[in-house]
Structure formats: C-alpha cells, structure tokens
Amino acid sequence: MITLKQLAEQLNVSVSTVSKALNDSSEISEETIARVKELAQHHNYQPNRIAQSLQKNATKTIGVIIPNILNRFFAKVLVGIEKEANRLGYNIITCITNETLNKEKESLKLLSNGSVDGFILAASEETQVSSEYGHIETLQKNDFPVVMFDRVLDTINCDKVVIDDSDAMKRATDHLIAKDKKNIAFISNIDDLNVGKSRKQAFKETILKKFKTVDESLILTISRKENSQDKIKWFFKSNPKIDGVVSADNTSGTIALNVANDLGYKIPSELSVIGFADEAISNLSVPRLSYISQNAKQIGINAINLLVERLNSKEEEKEFITKVVPFKIKNQESI
Amino acid sequence: MITLKQLAEQLNVSVSTVSKALNDSSEISEETIARVKELAQHHNYQPNRIAQSLQKNATKTIGVIIPNILNRFFAKVLVGIEKEANRLGYNIITCITNETLNKEKESLKLLSNGSVDGFILAASEETQVSSEYGHIETLQKNDFPVVMFDRVLDTINCDKVVIDDSDAMKRATDHLIAKDKKNIAFISNIDDLNVGKSRKQAFKETILKKFKTVDESLILTISRKENSQDKIKWFFKSNPKIDGVVSADNTSGTIALNVANDLGYKIPSELSVIGFADEAISNLSVPRLSYISQNAKQIGINAINLLVERLNSKEEEKEFITKVVPFKIKNQESI
DNA sequence: TTGAAAGCGCTAACAC
DNA sequence: GTGTTAGCGCTTTCAA
Numbered sequence: 001m002i003t004l005k006q007l008a009e010q011l012n013v014s015v016s017t018v019s020k021a022l023n024d025s026s027e028i029s030e031e032t033i034a035r036v037k038e039l040a041q042h043h044n045y046q047p048n049r050i051a052q053s054l055q056k057n058a059t060k061t062i063g064v065i066i067p068n069i070l071n072r073f074f075a076k077v078l079v080g081i082e083k084e085a086n087r088l089g090y091n092i093i094t095c096i097t098n099e100t101l102n103k104e105k106e107s108l109k110l111l112s113n114g115s116v117d118g119f120i121l122a123a124s125e126e127t128q129v130s131s132e133y134g135h136i137e138t139l140q141k142n143d144f145p146v147v148m149f150d151r152v153l154d155t156i157n158c159d160k161v162v163i164d165d166s167d168a169m170k171r172a173t174d175h176l177i178a179k180d181k182k183n184i185a186f187i188s189n190i191d192d193l194n195v196g197k198s199r200k201q202a203f204k205e206t207i208l209k210k211f212k213t214v215d216e217s218l219i220l221t222i223s224r225k226e227n228s229q230d231k232i233k234w235f236f237k238s239n240p241k242i243d244g245v246v247s248a249d250n251t252s253g254t255i256a257l258n259v260a261n262d263l264g265y266k267i268p269s270e271l272s273v274i275g276f277a278d279e280a281i282s283n284l285s286v287p288r289l290s291y292i293s294q295n296a297k298q299i300g301i302n303a304i305n306l307l308v309e310r311l312n313s314k315e316e317e318k319e320f321i322t323k324v325v326p327f328k329i330k331n332q333e334s335i
Numbered sequence: 336m337i338t339l340k341q342l343a344e345q346l347n348v349s350v351s352t353v354s355k356a357l358n359d360s361s362e363i364s365e366e367t368i369a370r371v372k373e374l375a376q377h378h379n380y381q382p383n384r385i386a387q388s389l390q391k392n393a394t395k396t397i398g399v400i401i402p403n404i405l406n407r408f409f410a411k412v413l414v415g416i417e418k419e420a421n422r423l424g425y426n427i428i429t430c431i432t433n434e435t436l437n438k439e440k441e442s443l444k445l446l447s448n449g450s451v452d453g454f455i456l457a458a459s460e461e462t463q464v465s466s467e468y469g470h471i472e473t474l475q476k477n478d479f480p481v482v483m484f485d486r487v488l489d490t491i492n493c494d495k496v497v498i499d500d501s502d503a504m505k506r507a508t509d510h511l512i513a514k515d516k517k518n519i520a521f522i523s524n525i526d527d528l529n530v531g532k533s534r535k536q537a538f539k540e541t542i543l544k545k546f547k548t549v550d551e552s553l554i555l556t557i558s559r560k561e562n563s564q565d566k567i568k569w570f571f572k573s574n575p576k577i578d579g580v581v582s583a584d585n586t587s588g589t590i591a592l593n594v595a596n597d598l599g600y601k602i603p604s605e606l607s608v609i610g611f612a613d614e615a616i617s618n619l620s621v622p623r624l625s626y627i628s629q630n631a632k633q634i635g636i637n638a639i640n641l642l643v644e645r646l647n648s649k650e651e652e653k654e655f656i657t658k659v660v661p662f663k664i665k666n667q668e669s670i
Numbered sequence: 671t672t673g674a675a676a677g678c679g680c681t682a683a684c685a686c
Numbered sequence: 687g688t689g690t691t692a693g694c695g696c697t698t699t700c701a702a
Contacts, residue, residue, distance in 0.1 A: 004695065262621040338679060
C-alpha cells in the first residue's frame with residue numbers, strides 16, 4: 001500500500017498538498033490536482049482507513065450482534081444490513097452470540113474499544129431470560145448508539161425495529177378461523193424466547209375471543225433438545241381432532257405439514273397449516289406452506305438507516321423511535 | 336472512552352509509564368503498576384484498537400467474503416470462522432457478494448485499504464464462470480494473505496480448504512447402488528456452479544462404472560428461476576421408473592422426498608433419497624433425509640487457522656497447502 | 671497556491 | 687524507574 005508521504009516525495013510536493021489535491025480542495029491549482037491524481041491512480045492509491053479512522057474518531061464500521069446466523073430470519077436481516085451499510089459507506093463486523101449472554105457481553109466489550117461507531121443488536125435468548133442488560137447500558141453511557149431489532153428489550157431506551165408480532169399471529173389465526181377450523185393447534189420451538197411467548201399469547205387471545213375457551217392440550221412447545229418431527233408426529237396422533245396448525249417459528253410449520261401429509265390428512269380440507277416462514281421455506285413442504293413473512297431484509301435496512309441517522313446527528317437530542325415493519329401473509333396450498 | 340493520556344494526567348506520570356505499566360513491563364515498579372492498573376480498571380480503560388492497529392500496522396481483523404449467507408453451508412462456515420477467529424483474537428468483517436463478480440471486486444478493494452490483515456474467500460458464481468481473477472491476484476500482489484474455501488479457483492495459488500466433493504458424491508451414489516437401486520436420478524439446482532458440475536460429473540462416472548451407461552433423462556437440473564417443487568413433481572411423473580435420487584444441493588433432496596411421499600412412493604423400498612444436507616435439514620422431510628454432511632464449521636475453523644498461521648509467519652516463504660476436510664454420511668429413514 | 675506543524679491514541683527506542 | 691521523543695497515515699489549521 002502506497003502512502004500519502006510516498007506520493008508527496010515522488011511529486012516533490014508536501015504531504016498536505018497531496019491530501020488536499022486528492023480531496024479536490026479549492027486551495028490547490030487545477031494543474032497540481034491533475035498531477036497528483038494521475039500518480040495516485042497509477043499507484044492505485046487508497047487512503048489508509050485506519051489512519052482516517054483515528055483522525056476522524058470514526059471508523060465507518062458497525063458492530064452487528066446476532067444470536068444465530070443459522071436462523072434464516074437473522075441471516076436475512078444481516079443481508080439487508082450488509083447491503084444497505086455498504087451503500088451508506090459502512091462496513092459491518094458481525095458477532096454471533098450463539099444465544100448466550102456471555103458471548104454477547106464479550107462481543108460488545110471487544111468492539112467498544114474503538115472498533116465500531118455503533119451497534120445493531122438482537123438480544124440473545126439468555127439475555128432475555130436473565131434480564132441482565134448492564135452491558136447494553138454501559139454501551140450507551142459510553143455514547144455508542146444502539147439499534148435493537150426483533151429481540152428487543154423493553155427496558156432499554158434506544159431506536160428499535162420490530163414487526164407487530166402479535167398482530168401477525170392474530171391475523172394468521174384468524175385466517176384459519178375464517179376457513180371454519182374448529183380445533184386449531186399452536187406449535188412452537190421458540191417458547192423460551194420473548195417473541196415465542198408473545199406469539200403464543202396472541203394465539204391464545206385470538207382463540208379465546210372466538211371460541212371463549214383455549215384448549216391447552218392443543219398447544220405444543222418443543223425444546224431445543226427434542227426432535228421436532230417425532231414430537232409433532234406424536235402430537236397429531238394424540239390429538240386427532242386437530243384441523244388447523246399455527247406455527248410460531250420457521251420450521252415447525254414445514255414439519256407439521258409433511259408429517260400430516262404422511263399421516264394421510266387431506267390438506268387443506270382436513271387440516272390447514274400456517275407459519276412464520278418465507279418463500280424458500282414454503283417450498284420445502286408438500287403442499288406448500290402458507291406463511292407470514294417478516295420482511296427480514298427490510299428490518300435490516302431500517303436498522304442500519306436508523307443507526308446511521310443517529311450517528312450523523314450525534315449532538316442533537318432526538319427522541320428514540322420504534323419502527324414497526326409491516327408483515328405479509330402469503331396464501332398457498334396449505335390453507 | 337478514556338485514553339492513556341488522560342490516565343497519565345490523573346496519575347501525574349507520563350503516557351509511556353502508563354502504557355508500560357498496563358503491559359506489565361519489568362521496567363516499572365510494582366507500586367506504580369498497581370496504581371496505574373487500579374485507575375485503569377476504575378475507568379474501565381480499554382486500549383483504542385484503531386490506534387494500536389495504526390501503530391502495529393495490523394488490524395487483527397479478517398475480511399470474509401461469502402457468496403450467499405442464506406445458504407446454510409456458508410452460514411455454518413461463517414459460524415466456524417467467527418468462533419475460531421474470536422478465540423484467536425481476531426474480528427471478522429463479512430461481505431456478501433450475492434454471487435456477483437462486481438460485489439466481490441468491490442468488497443476486496445474496499446477492505447484492502449488497511450481495514451483487514453487478510454482474507455477468507457469463497458468465489459462467487461459469476462467469478463467462477465467469468466474466470467476473471469485479477470482482483471484476487473491484485474490482493475496477493477499487495478501482500479494480503481488469502482485463504483479460499485469450497486468455491487476454490489484452481490488458477491489462484493493460495494491456501495485452500497475443500498472437501499472431496501467427487502468422492503462424497505461417489506459414496507452417496509454407491510450407497511444407493513448397494514441398496515440395489517437400478518434407476519438412480521440426479522437432481523441439482525446448482526448446475527451453474529463448479530461444485531454442482533463436479534458433483535454431476537462424479538455421479539455420472541459412478542453410474543457409468545456400475546451400469547455401463549448413463550441415462551441422461553434421469554438427470555434433472557433446476558435453474559434459479561424455476562420452482563423446484565413443481566419441476567421435481569413433474570420429473571417423478573415423467574420418469575416413474577426412478578427408484579433412487581441423489582441430490583447435489585441442500586434443498587432438492589428434501590423436496591424430492593416430500594414430493595415422492597406425497598405421490599405415494601414407499602420409501603425407502605420403492606425409492607431412496609440422499610443429498611447434501613445436515614441434521615436440521617434432514618428433519619424437514621418425512622421420512623428423514625439421509626445426507627452427506629460437509630463439516631462446514633470445520634471448514635471455517637481450518638480456513639481461519641491457515642490464515643492466521645500465514646499472518647504469523649509472513650516473512651517465511653511457506654508452501655501453500657490445500658486442506659481436505661473429511662465429509663460424513665448419515666443414514667436415516669430415506670435409504 | 672503551497673507547506674509546516676499539530677494531533678488522533680498508541681508503542682517503543684532511547685535518555686535521564 | 688520514569689520520561690522524552692518519534693512515528694504509524696491521515697486531516698486540518700495556520701503561516702508563508
């Protein structure tokens with residue numbers, strides 16, 4: 001990598017002249033600018049980002065803290081963040097917490113040594129259940145802007161991006177009700193998460209409103225250690241009256257459909273299924289899963305935009321906002 | 336963020352004393368070290384990484400260039416890289432090329448301005464077909480170590496991590512042959528990729544060796560625009576004699592199984608399926624898919640280790656090595 | 671129109 | 687044992 005100094009020596013001008021020339025300063029003559037730029041081009045000069053960062057006290061880099069990149073939803077959010085960040089001139093450093101509080105703490109601490117200008121964060125499962133937020137508050141005390149998405153902590157005061165989970169679940173359930181389903185089951189393998197809990201809650205409320213009662217035996221929660229397929233199969237066999245399934249996560253719906261189809265259910269006449277998913281996932285079941293799409297990419301795009309706005313107006317005391325990204329329901333053969 | 340200078344002022348010592356004390360230099364008295372460390376702790380001092388990077392001319396950051404994070408394989412590799420990188424004291428900056436040559440070029444250029452010490456790279460689809468490698472060679476000329484994985488370019492001379500794709504495909508096919516399958520089909524939605532081509536080639540060779548002939552009508556390639564499920568359904572209906580399926584990617588196998596099950600095939604007696612996948616994917620089909628696991632995480636771990644070794648011995652002229660990570664075959668109900 | 675010098679936060683050679 | 691100084695590559699004020 002060639003430096004300003006080296007360019008200056010070769011051109012027999014000062015470092016500052018070269019710097020100004022490359023930045024099209026009006027102080028420098030057209031001719032010098034041309035000379036400088038030509039040599040810079042020739043040597044493929046690129047300003048050293050680290051030096052710029054030190055000087056400007058801004059790295060143009062964002063820390064993205066994500067619980068689990070194997071979860072399609074988070075992967076998609078990351079795609080949105082990355083693309084939009086690049087457009088805005090930012091790089092992203094990704095940390096995967098693997099749903100642990102410890103890794104989350106470590107990641108934040110590590111990156112808050114000047115490596116990044118701000119954070120985009122979805123809290124880990126462990127953080128949510130432990131209610132330990134000190135590490136995030138520390139960040140804010142140290143003047144790092146934080147944007148939370150999806151796994152949002154109510155007690156933390158910052159910009160947030162979410163979808164209206166409860167409404168999505170309500171709409172999904174209503175969909176089955178509208179198809180005259182009477183014994184609608186709820187399946188979730190994310191019952192330990194806040195999102196999982198609020199989705200379950202919304203499901204129950206919707207059912208309660210319609211049927212005046214909730215049959216708890218039609219609610220299946222699957223823990224991380226259990227095998228979803230086995231458990232769902234057992235669930236159907238134990239509850240033959242089930243005629244509808246709402247899935248709270250992005251795999252149970254697929255599995256439920258495939259299991260039910262295998263068991264001989266006529267879909268959708270005898271059984272309808274809807275879940276949180278996307279087009280690619282819906283293709284993995286026969287028949288195809290009807291799904292609620294969370295617009296994950298859009299969530300990512302919103303998050304990075306909120307963060308960059310915050311960075312660009314660090315002095316002004318703007319109110320924190322919570323952006324609610326609309327979801328979409330896609331109807332397919334399973335309903 | 337508090338700085339060395341500020342600490343020095345508060346302690347009435349020089350900046351270098353503080354620096355040395357924090358680094359446990361033997362030049363400094365026990366007592367001073369204790370005083371310095373106490374204040375540092377109290378202020379939660381962390382050395383500014385950017386300043387260190389500038390000084391040491393090393394960022395302890397790695398650029399990871401990946402074609403598509405929604406592909407489970409790449410997501411898993413990333414998990415491996417991230418975890419091991421953290422263990423080794425490195426951060427990673429992730430760029431997603433979305434399979435385009437252009438984004439790949441841009442990402443490499445952007446990060447080679449001093450942002451990272453080296454690169455881990457899986458070439459984009461477009462790069463592979465275009466055979467345009469100049470951007471990678473430029474990197475190497477500029478003394479950036481590069482480790483390629485999976486999507487490896489033969490003409491680039493660098494450390495590499497791969498699995499023996501051909502052998503994996505051969506073994507998978509042999510598995511079906513051993514089950515006395517006579518009309519084994521091949522399904523792929525990655526026929527445009529090098530991996531896809533080599534897997535197809537290996538399949539054909541294995542079939543040819545056994546049956547002395549390859550029935551081209553039993554080879555189904557699905558393009559990005561087509562709907563896999565529709566096409567696979569049509570494929571089965573057009574070729575009722577199929578009694579085995581090998582899938583080259585990580586979705587076709589699942590879809591083939593679910594479609595076949597829906598069409599009434601008895602599995603595995605009438606039809607066996609095997610594909611590239613992992614445990615979570617295998618759970619998405621009924622019955623469960625037998626699969627070839629690529630040990631994606633291990634590939635990532637190997638890649639970062641090779642890179643860091645290279646960084647730690649930049650002067651020595653070590654030979655480039657290609658690490659072949661073993662694959663695993665997991666037998667389940669589909670076979 | 672150009673250049674000299676200071677400084678971002680840190681380390682390390684060298685003086686005292 | 688501690689301090690002074692230079693320098694990593696860059697930007698920016700101020701002086702010429």
